[in-house]
Amino acid sequence: MSIDPTIGRPLQSVLKPQRIRAALVRQVGGPFIVEDLSLSPPGRGEIMVRLHGTGICHTDLVCRDGFPVPLPIVLGHEGAGTVVALGDGVESLQVGDPVVMSFGSCGQCPNCARHQPAYCHSMVPINFGGQRWPDGGTALQQGDRPVHGHFFDQSSFATYAIGQARSAVKVDPDLPLHLLGPLACSMQTGAGAVMRSLRLQRDESFAVFGGGAVGLSAVMMARHLEASHIVVVEPVAARRALALELGATAAIDPRSTGDVVTALREATGGGVYRALDTTGLPQVIEQAFQALAPNGLLGLLGVSAPDAQLPVRIMDLVLRGAGVKAILEGDSDPQTFIPQLLALYRSGRFPFDRLVRTYPFEAINEAARAAASGEVIKPVLLFGA
Structure with missing residues (x-):
């Protein structure tokens, strides 16, 4: 891959497809299959990134197991690595920059203009469509056969990935780049849900149902x-213990607690202000x-x-002045929120690395x-140098 030595940018006219290793899903519910592919050079506004590490998120597994995405596809959407090539028009980044790759957005709709990219009007086709947006096609090929990619604008279950700058x-x-990928989705989702979506304030009570990466980030x-x-409601004992170490004041095992709602009210002095x-799961949402x-x-x-329905009666909402908010990506703008989380990490107030266990890329199925x-x-896949 040639780089113009005067400006550090790739010479697009001489760039050729990059040979990569990638984990493909070829059938619903099937394994990840690591194979050789080729990745086309970045197009206008795009960058190519050599991955150092990528997290495995629940959404990757849901899509592997049947959430509608086109097959075959390369999943992965919590990538972090080094920029190795720039497409035309990219001014915000340089070759050699370390980056976290986050979710895609159009950058033009009213919500993107309001710095609310999680609610981009084209969120679904950009992130789940399996192709470049808006022009279609894919940067991934195997021989002369196209392979679906661009999952969450990256498809980072691969040694190299293409995404919008x-x-x-x-x-x-100086940060541990190989560990930073989960900030792109699960960790900014959990932390952002508390800080940005629910707007939790000092001395207010809070409960989270589920002690995974999202819940513990919250x-x-x-x-x-x-x-x-x-308060954390979580059936796995090790996760409850870690939640208490990370700042929870109480941890409830829903399997051994007869009445979770009563236990929560007792633990919070009358009820939870933010949950x-x-x-x-509808039965958990009702609790x-x-x-x-x-309020x-x-x-x-x-x-x-x-086909799940919200298990809440309208009169219950009205009589208590309570509300329900659906949340995507923690209402985050990654360009501002990920740096905030990293500042908290440096100060010891957001030790997300305690949630991580690393695996070599080839052990993706394990x-x-x-x-x-x-x-x-939070499993994080590591790529060799």
Whole structure:
């Protein structure tokens, strides 16, 4: 790959497709299959990134197991690495910059203009469509056959990835780049849900249902915001213990607690002012809502079954002045929020690395199994130099 020595930019006319290793999903519910592919040079507004590490998120597993995405596809959307090539028109980044690759957005719709890219009007086709947006096609090929990619504007289950420059966040070079990928989705989602979506204030009570990467990120943010009570409802004992270490004031095992709603009210002195569900399960969402104090707010960000209904009566909402808010990506603008999280990490107030266990890229199926079983909170795949 040639680089213009005078400006450090690639010479687009001489760039050729990059040979990469990537994990493909070829059938619904099938394994990740690591194969050789080629990746076309970045187009206008795009960058090519050599991956150092990428997290495995629940959304990757949901899409592997049937959430509608075109097949075959390369998934992965929590990538971090080094910029190795720039497409035409990219001015915000340089070759050699370390970056976290986050979700895609159009940059032009009213919500993007308001710095609310998580609610981009084209969020679904950009992030789940399996092709470049808006022009179509794919940068991934196997021989003469196209392979779907551009998942969340990256498809980072690969040694190299293409994404829009506006979706990538430049980070300081002294940070552990191989561990930063989960900030792109699960960790900014949990932390952002507390800080930006629910707007938790000092001395307010908070409960989170689910102690995975999203839930524990929410716990760390609630502690930073000095919530009066921070309660985690989680069946896995090790996760409850870690939640208490990270700042939770109480941890409830829903399997051994006869009445979770009563337990929450007792733990918070009458009810929870802000609650967050990460499970997507209607029966859990009902418990979270019933535990709300008057004028409380429940955030929803779990992936529910397509036909699931909200288990809340309108009169219950009205009589308590309670609210329910659906949340995408923690209402985050990655360009501003990821640097905020990294500043908290440097100060010791957001130790997200405690949630991580690393695996070599070739062990992706082992890592995915550990994530699905709950054995590991946040698997991160590492790529060789």
